[in-house]
Amino acid sequence: MLNKTAEIISNLVVASGVYKMTLSSRELAHDSQPGQFLHIRVNPGNDPLLRRPISVHAVEDEDKISLLYGTIGRGTRLLSKKKSGEEIDVLGPLGHGFDLSEKPDRAVLVAGGMGAAPLFFVAQRLKGLVKESKLLIGAKTKEGLLSVSDFKEIGCDVWQTTEDGSAGRRGYITDLFEQALLDQTIGGSIRVYACGPKEMMARTATIAGIYNVPCEVSLEEKMACGLGACLSCVVDTIDGLKRVCKEGPVFRSDEIKW
Amino acid sequence: MLNKTAEIISNLVVASGVYKMTLSSRELAHDSQPGQFLHIRVNPGNDPLLRRPISVHAVEDEDKISLLYGTIGRGTRLLSKKKSGEEIDVLGPLGHGFDLSEKPDRAVLVAGGMGAAPLFFVAQRLKGLVKESKLLIGAKTKEGLLSVSDFKEIGCDVWQTTEDGSAGRRGYITDLFEQALLDQTIGGSIRVYACGPKEMMARTATIAGIYNVPCEVSLEEKMACGLGACLSCVVDTIDGLKRVCKEGPVFRSDEIKW
Amino acid sequence: MARMAVDVAGIRLKNPVMNASGTFNIREADGLIDIKRLGAYIPKSITLHERTGNPVPRICETSSGMLNSIGLENKGVAAFIDQELPFLARAGVPVIVSIAGETIDEFAETVAKLGEAKHAQKTVKAVEINVSCPNIDRGGVQFGSQPEMAALVTAEIKLVSSFPIIVKLTPNTGVFVEAAVAVEEAGADAISLINTIFGMSIDIMTRKPKIGRGYGGLSGPAVKPIAVKMVYDVSRAVNIPVIGIGGIMNAGDAIEFLLAGATAVQVGTANFVDPGIMMKIISGISDHLEKTGCEDVREIIGKVEL
Amino acid sequence: MARMAVDVAGIRLKNPVMNASGTFNIREADGLIDIKRLGAYIPKSITLHERTGNPVPRICETSSGMLNSIGLENKGVAAFIDQELPFLARAGVPVIVSIAGETIDEFAETVAKLGEAKHAQKTVKAVEINVSCPNIDRGGVQFGSQPEMAALVTAEIKLVSSFPIIVKLTPNTGVFVEAAVAVEEAGADAISLINTIFGMSIDIMTRKPKIGRGYGGLSGPAVKPIAVKMVYDVSRAVNIPVIGIGGIMNAGDAIEFLLAGATAVQVGTANFVDPGIMMKIISGISDHLEKTGCEDVREIIGKVEL
Numbered sequence A, B: 001m002l003n004k005t006a007e008i009i010s011n012l013v014v015a016s017g018v019y020k021m022t023l024s025s026r027e028l029a030h031d032s033q034p035g036q037f038l039h040i041r042v043n044p045g046n047d048p049l050l051r052r053p054i055s056v057h058a059v060e061d062e063d064k065i066s067l068l069y070g071t072i073g074r075g076t077r078l079l080s081k082k083k084s085g086e087e088i089d090v091l092g093p094l095g096h097g098f099d100l101s102e103k104p105d106r107a108v109l110v111a112g113g114m115g116a117a118p119l120f121f122v123a124q125r126l127k128g129l130v131k132e133s134k135l136l137i138g139a140k141t142k143e144g145l146l147s148v149s150d151f152k153e154i155g156c157d158v159w160q161t162t163e164d165g166s167a168g169r170r171g172y173i174t175d176l177f178e179q180a181l182l183d184q185t186i187g188g189s190i191r192v193y194a195c196g197p198k199e200m201m202a203r204t205a206t207i208a209g210i211y212n213v214p215c216e217v218s219l220e221e222k223m224a225c226g227l228g229a230c231l232s233c234v235v236d237t238i239d240g241l242k243r244v245c246k247e248g249p250v251f252r253s254d255e256i257k258w
Numbered sequence C, D: 001m002a003r004m005a006v007d008v009a010g011i012r013l014k015n016p017v018m019n020a021s022g023t024f025n026i027r028e029a030d031g032l033i034d035i036k037r038l039g040a041y042i043p044k045s046i047t048l049h050e051r052t053g054n055p056v057p058r059i060c061e062t063s064s065g066m067l068n069s070i071g072l073e074n075k076g077v078a079a080f081i082d083q084e085l086p087f088l089a090r091a092g093v094p095v096i097v098s099i100a101g102e103t104i105d106e107f108a109e110t111v112a113k114l115g116e117a118k119h120a121q122k123t124v125k126a127v128e129i130n131v132s133c134p135n136i137d138r139g140g141v142q143f144g145s146q147p148e149m150a151a152l153v154t155a156e157i158k159l160v161s162s163f164p165i166i167v168k169l170t171p172n173t174g175v176f177v178e179a180a181v182a183v184e185e186a187g188a189d190a191i192s193l194i195n196t197i198f199g200m201s202i203d204i205m206t207r208k209p210k211i212g213r214g215y216g217g218l219s220g221p222a223v224k225p226i227a228v229k230m231v232y233d234v235s236r237a238v239n240i241p242v243i244g245i246g247g248i249m250n251a252g253d254a255i256e257f258l259l260a261g262a263t264a265v266q267v268g269t270a271n272f273v274d275p276g277i278m279m280k281i282i283s284g285i286s287d288h289l290e291k292t293g294c295e296d297v298r299e300i301i302g303k304v305e306l
């Protein structure tokens, strides 16, 4: 069953306008794959009407998962008001996640802003299975660099940029990405896992293409059903239109017509 | 100012599907008159959209009032979920209440179902100023006889009927009302204050008319503005259409075209 | 502070925000809003003769909206002139009088009567012709949904009156753009839309409609996207100002209508939810202009970027 | 257990509940609903040739509703026949195929192609003619809002096909009753309504419409009162069955449409909120019949008491 209610264990602010919600669900903890998302009903009435897609951020243990979300508008603000002990109605896990069947020697995670959310789950799963996990994370300001200590804690090597220079290098994370690929002194295979704003994903795809490293990107699109039924969420690919909620949200970067 | 936010002190179930909500507001406690109502916004979103009219049930002390309400539909159910400490947005006190300028020797309160709500406030105000307050209260079943102990506590003589005979006399409260007027052995002036379903109010008005006792009734009508602007809530009177929210909810019973 | 004044139907309004007819009564607004801050005030539609309106229940709630079938209850134009005009003359706000009727003659006669009244020329800045009320048996929507009829009413009223004329159109037709163009050609000075949309709600337990008359007109945030689209279409088809109405609940909604092409807006149902809302909308528009670096509200009118 | 079967366009449905075209895909419904319990299943509208649809964003949320402008993305009738029909033939649910087009010929040719397909006669119980899509440049609404055009499409399709024909009408016109009567005269076996209502939403910060195409079609609970009124009006004007659509979120809403005069209902937007909702609606109608002492769902059709 995709449709479930899950109890909220905690729902805490972790950065300005960013919350981490932990849900109790053995099924979700068992079934979720990195890159997949939950489609969440934020309240029982008709306004707001639609569900909100939020990625699985981490599997906390065998019966807990967590979400990391920013309060953007009405829906996520309502979500942030939920208290522990309340139940929420979720559909999921949905969509096609990152392909972790082939483990690289070196994993490069490229995160922009809230893009850190699903990538932490990737890092969790790759931990111990790859020689190195490097997180390249960029944000507008220092406050936007999310979950950095969590990534470090599970052994990721973290490189940071901010647009205002308040932490890490000043600039865009894609600049650092190019440098990371250029600088590569250690050998071995590389795979790139990326999530962030569309322009950043496009740039990441281009760079990965130039250096010829396999790269997957997680995309966002406005969604109604989340199940592949309504055709709201399409993205143009070399094989025609695909649904972000079903064939995505994670796509091979060379598949997308940017 | 009619528009205020008030803090909820408590919101407790007092009978099956009936809640008592206490609000902190010196202004409301000071300004409210028996028969007046508050127009309550049950939630901040657009669905449900309209406010809900609820009578002032009692002034608890100089800065507290209470409401007594049944959970009928979506709005009152949402209201019943509010917790102490939360604030609610109310407009009021609104409307024209019971005329307590002339005190009778004997006050007869005729309550049907939730009609007990505003009448308790009447009884509070008349306490000590009339020789006798008699509450005639009717409901479908025993559980529907609301606030009876409260009325007794402030010295009301309580006569009860239920349609199923589960408490008091079996039948309608209007039968008892006629008997109360017939039986009258003590002398002195009488005034009747009534609140209940429309048919019951009509019957009460007829009986009061026969016995020629002054009688006021509190009416209900579907309301949008609650302020006299939209003309949703009209009732036909001998002087033409009047607005329940403005000229009412309390009318002289001989004024209404039943 | 950004400039907020706009010109509609030859009247200069100090800001683009007014109430929608039938939803706000300044006589009952004491302590709720500062009337003088309103762009204009529009009383409930009046007719030639007194009307008692429709049976109760006259309203019911729907998802993010409401149905009403008040049925144009009003005391008629003579009583309006006697009892309301003197009060409005002193209210310190531009007044736009809304007129409804069942026949063209009735519309024209009502406006003519108003024109002859003592205080009218000074107090009444414009007349809004409600050819779109869904809650009466004749006139109303029937006029507004036929471009030729709407044009005829407009032309006849223009003949008997010197007031600027705003024609309030109905959304209950596919030919609202045609109707707008027709009334412009007939001499309308501005167009307002939308009036309410036909709707019905049924109580499944009693099997009775929730509105005494059986059906009513839908208003509130539920209809906003429909109204924005119609305002967009009409404002691109005519050269006279358009007043946007329909589901405006806050300043953001009002700005949406301005961007779509409205020169001013009217706030209806929102007044029932928050009777102070029009003041907040006026400040909110002003704040938004400030924040987005606009010096004049007219800079944003029609500026949606397709 | 009350009897739930109804007859629509000559098909016997085991209950009056089906999905609305474009809002539910049984290929993606695994584990969410029991497809065999549906009264009927209607795939997304198909056209003669493949269509890629409109630019994203294709949806946006509104108060108690949503706008969409998918633009009839589909792989065309040939691919439908090849890839979908064999699957649908085994699905165990009566299938009603929704057809859209830009010209009368295109409609007719699509239905004709479908009729010639191998599994079609057995699997396809009826065809729903979507003359009401607001999201394409030609055809769509333009057909549905002109009674003569709607009738012409219907008649042409009747000529080339033996399928029972359901004509899906648009609410974007004042003459929907006339359109219903015209398509009945042209041979339609049933009428369904409403499709979505034109709407627009603007992001006030970017000044861009929230829908890539600029505007879209409004659906969801916001439109329910409008849809109930239209179903009421149409069901009183025609003698063929009417299928009610628009904002049905629960069994109570479905019953409201039945009382208004619908013989069956379609559930659209609600599937996005709760993909299991159609099952709950079927049980809910059955429970309501039980509770109110009805033995057959047909006892309540059209039984609103004015």
Ligand SMILES: Cc1cc2nc3c(=O)[nH]c(=O)nc-3n(C[C@H](O)[C@H](O)[C@H](O)COP(=O)(O)OP(=O)(O)OC[C@H]3O[C@@H](n4cnc5c(N)ncnc54)[C@H](O)[C@@H]3O)c2cc1C
Pocket (backbone or CB within 6 Å): A037, A050, A051, A052, A053, A054, A055, A056, A068, A069, A070, A071, A072, A073, A074, A075, A076, A077, A114, A117, A118, A219, A220, A221, A222, A223, A249, D060, D061
């Ligand atoms: C597959 C997927 C995974 C996501 N994972 C996360 C996550 O882990 N953490 C997180 O903070 N955010 C995530 N998002 C973005 C998140 O869905 C939006 O921030 C959220 O829907 C905003 O809702 P709102 O009501 O607060 O904002 P509003 O702007 O009020 O929403 C209005 C409408 O737009 C939609 N919408 C707004 N922004 C987005 C967006 N960026 N993507 C898709 N729809 C949007 C809403 O769902 C809603 O339908 C994800 C989006 C997708 C598609």
Ligand SMILES: Cc1cc2nc3c(=O)[nH]c(=O)nc-3n(C[C@H](O)[C@H](O)[C@H](O)COP(=O)(O)OP(=O)(O)OC[C@H]3O[C@@H](n4cnc5c(N)ncnc54)[C@H](O)[C@@H]3O)c2cc1C
Pocket (backbone or CB within 6 Å): B037, B050, B051, B052, B053, B054, B055, B056, B068, B069, B070, B071, B072, B073, B074, B075, B076, B077, B114, B117, B118, B219, B220, B221, B222, B223, B249, C060, C061
């Ligand atoms: C002046 C006045 C005073 C009232 N005082 C009390 C009171 O003290 N305690 C109490 O329990 N109830 C009182 N009521 C009734 C109370 O307003 C309704 O029970 C309540 O509005 C139901 O809302 P809902 O959302 O739960 O029901 P729903 O049926 O979902 O409401 C739908 C719509 O109908 C309206 N409505 C439903 N029932 C009534 C009704 N009986 N009267 C007016 N509007 C109604 C609602 O306000 C709402 O607009 C009073 C009504 C009026 C007019």
Ligand SMILES: Cc1cc2nc3c(=O)[nH]c(=O)nc-3n(C[C@H](O)[C@H](O)[C@H](O)COP(=O)(O)O)c2cc1C
Pocket (backbone or CB within 6 Å): B224, B230, C020, C021, C022, C023, C044, C045, C068, C070, C072, C098, C130, C133, C168, C194, C195, C196, C218, C219, C220, C221, C223, C245, C246, C247, C248, C266, C267, C268, C269, C270
């Ligand atoms: C209770 C009520 C009464 C109304 N009365 C009138 C009226 O007398 N004349 C008129 O032109 N419009 C009338 N309308 C329509 C409004 O002026 C407005 O066009 C409509 O409600 C849409 O705006 P809204 O969604 O902001 O309410 C009325 C609307 C409501 C809800």
Ligand SMILES: Cc1cc2nc3c(=O)[nH]c(=O)nc-3n(C[C@H](O)[C@H](O)[C@H](O)COP(=O)(O)O)c2cc1C
Pocket (backbone or CB within 6 Å): A224, A230, D020, D021, D022, D023, D044, D045, D068, D070, D072, D098, D130, D133, D168, D194, D195, D196, D218, D219, D220, D221, D223, D245, D246, D247, D248, D266, D267, D268, D269, D270
């Ligand atoms: C995303 C979406 C896609 C739709 N696609 C179609 C379609 O392909 N063909 C059609 O006839 N109607 C289509 N519709 C209209 C629905 O079938 C239905 O008529 C409308 O949404 C009203 O019902 P609702 O309020 O229950 O959603 C679509 C609606 C939505 C929301």
Ligand code: FES
Pocket (backbone or CB within 6 Å): A222, A223, A224, A225, A226, A227, A228, A229, A230, A231, A232, A233, A234, A243, A244, A245, A246
């Ligand atoms: S959201 Fe419906 S198909 Fe993707």
Ligand code: FES
Pocket (backbone or CB within 6 Å): B222, B223, B224, B225, B226, B227, B228, B229, B230, B231, B232, B233, B234, B243, B244, B245, B246
């Ligand atoms: S509720 Fe608006 S006039 Fe009474």
